[in-house]
Amino acid sequence: FASGISAGSPTGNEDYQGLTFEVGGVPHAAFSAGPAVDASTGDLTFTLEPHANGVFVFPVTLQDDEGGVSAAQDVTITVNAVNDVPSFMLPVPAEVTVDEDVPGSFAGFATGISAGSDWMGNEGYQSVTFVVDGVPHAAFDAGPVIDNVTGTLAFTPAPHANGDFAFSVKLVDSEGGESSPQNLTIRITPVNDDPSFSLPSPAEAMILEDGAGSFAGFATG
Numbered sequence: 001f002a003s004g005i006s007a008g009s010p011t012g013n014e015d016y017q018g019l020t021f022e023v024g025g026v027p028h029a030a031f032s033a034g035p036a037v038d039a040s041t042g043d044l045t046f047t048l049e050p051h052a053n054g055v056f057v058f059p060v061t062l063q064d065d066e067g068g069v070s071a072a073q074d075v076t077i078t079v080n081a082v083n084d085v086p087s088f089m090l091p092v093p094a095e096v097t098v099d100e101d102v103p104g105s106f107a108g109f110a111t112g113i114s115a116g117s118d119w120m121g122n123e124g125y126q127s128v129t130f131v132v133d134g135v136p137h138a139a140f141d142a143g144p145v146i147d148n149v150t151g152t153l154a155f156t157p158a159p160h161a162n163g164d165f166a167f168s169v170k171l172v173d174s175e176g177g178e179s180s181p182q183n184l185t186i187r188i189t190p191v192n193d194d195p196s197f198s199l200p201s202p203a204e205a206m207i208l209e210d211g212a213g214s215f216a217g218f219a220t221g
Contacts, residue, residue: 051117084116
């Protein structure tokens with residue numbers, strides 16, 4: 001990256017001097033290491049902090065061990081932003097239980113809801129949506145759904161539905177980024193349903209005096 005590295009004298013009488021590149025503004029919040037320039041090879045090296053992006057300018061000087069300092073030259077490092085995938089957390093295990101015929105609402109079931117890294121605010125504008133694979137489902141009149149702001153899990157089971165139901169949940173941002181899927185299990189516990197029957201309307205039977213009565217199918221359902 002740097003070339004023509006010289007201790008100073010074109011005649012070589014200063015070649016004994018040690019040389020060091022100094023990069024101003026280091027350490028920097030966007031870099032976990034460097035930037036640094038190797039005085040022997042001229043190589044520029046650096047390691048970025050996770051999700052860091054932007055344009056970063058550093059003044060670079062070459063110094064010898066006799067106190068000589070070159071004129072400063074600027075190095076510009078441009079790190080292009082990419083769309084980081086959104087993220088969220090579910091409890092471990094991600095299971096909820098309700099009784100048959102009882103709607104479910106679990107506040108804060110999903111936490112840590114994020115559109116991705118918000119380094120310098122470059123993803124704060126994005127909206128996110130939970131996608132629950134397998135919805136609609138015959139065992140549910142509504143949901144399950146997860147609110148993208150509060151993390152509340154809500155659903156309404158279909159009448160008399162019961163059993164264990166597994167779903168895959170992911171978070172999608174408005175730029176098309178998708179989180180890794182996480183599993184959700186909803187357990188609906190069966191309850192003893194009251195017996196039922198129907199009588200004709202009006203529920204009346206008529207026979208002659210002293211007669212025996214038999215009315216097939218009088219009670220149904």
